[in-house]
Amino acid sequence: MSSYLATAKTTTGFEVLTPDASSSDDPFTYAIVANSSVDLQVNVALTALASLLSRGEVAERLLESQSVENLGKEIENSDQHARQSIADAVRIRGWRAAATEIRDRSRVANRPIVAAFGNPIFDSEQLAARVPAMRRVYNENDAIRLAIDKVATLMSQGMTIVGPGTDQVMRMSLDMLDVGAVRTFLAHLSRDAFVCGNGYLSFGQPPESALRLIAPEGARLNDSGNSVQEPGSTGWTRVLHIRGAEQVGSKYGLGMLEPFIAQIAQRDALIRKLYAADCLLRWDRTPPWAKALAETDKKAVPQLIRTVESQMQAALGSVTEGLTEPPQELFFPGHERMEPAPTFFLHGGVS
Structure with a gap:
């Protein structure tokens, strides 16, 4: 030990x-x-x-x-x-x-x-450190990812345009939403907010007006919250900032997947335990007492893993069951998963 x-x-x-x-x-x-x-x-x-x-x-x-x-x-x-x-x-x-x-x-x-x-729960540095773990939760669990994608669909694909204007103006506006990929940007923005706690969409600085997503872990709000600073930039003022869960007294939001981090980490630990037991059982020099413990783990750990997974499903609930299924091309090609994200959780850290 x-x-x-x-x-x-x-x-x-x-x-x-x-x-x-x-x-x-x-x-x-x-x-x-x-x-x-x-x-x-x-x-x-x-x-x-x-x-x-x-x-x-x-x-x-x-x-x-x-x-x-x-x-x-x-x-x-x-x-x-x-x-x-x-x-x-x-x-x-x-x-x-x-x-x-x-x-x-x-x-x-x-x-x-x-x-x-005390509050807020996490400051900007602590939130940035947790972002990769939050992405891992999203990438790892199909049910969680589907729930988040449904919400992103609701907040992006449901956008429409109403008001006075000619048919030509209406068609031009709708084309901007589709051809200009505004809906796709909004889907990414919504996903960043609910998974990472904060989503940032920059509209560029005048005279530039190019849409651009800002990585949540690199963004820092100024004291008044109306400007976003990221590494290598002088700051962006034309930024749409969406928060996931509110933190009392803080400009920063909290990821909606926080409750699942501990459960994913617990499942990872159980998988490692199962792997260790399998190694001990295969090794011909394993002491009898260690082999007996490994045999017990080999039988008990799979049930514990299933218990953790059922707890995650129960915690997720059925809130998003009635929402529209996400379209196949909800996000930009190659970005269906969130990166960077760790491949495995360790005790007190990520790998």
Whole structure:
């Protein structure tokens, strides 16, 4: 294990985070979606803190016993107990009493928890660092990609022109939408907004009027939010900026696929675990105890992968089922997938 961690810590894009590494300067960040009821948000926050504390206790106990083969089951039971205990405490004594109990328990366990609230969730640099991961989620999951493409279709292909004018002007305007690829640009703009959190479409600087997409990870808004700066440019003022999810008090939006990053990373970790088990079973010098663990993983991990995938499908829901199917040429040729994007998630980083 120690050699594995040593290798992991020196691998590019790989970061191993331990509980004692969290501090006021580098805290553990947990995001809660704000479009739920206040009661639900409070319960989710308290349950997350209780689970974090319980997981630390379980991991410490199993590591001391040098027996980690049941770690997954122990963590699952620990999380279930944390959820139930918080639900009971909030229902009987209220959320303040439940929070006090978590605080006192963390002090007794010598794992003091200091919680703070703040917004926005991510600044421009943090958002830029997450953009490749968001693109990976879009590229990887067919159902998620279809849902995003349906929304992009609605926001781009549904555009029409109304108002007074001659038939000749109307035809000229519609030709500009089609021949000028305005609809295609808008489809890319919408996809950038919902996947990456922010989409930018530049109309050029006078006298130039050429449409141009700006990469979300390279764009920076000025203080007033009416100018976009990107590497190598002096700034663009004629820019259409669309945000995905709103961040309170921020000019920048948040990607709608944020909830799926952890699930994709979890599935990647399970796939690696399955691959490692297969390697151990094929190696003729594998110790018997390691081979027994590998055989257990070989049987259990596929079901865990299916569980994660079903959770992703449940989280996606059926909101976009009634929307129009995206046309085959919704995006520019060769850009049906979003790039650059990582091919695999690692613990704390991407590859």
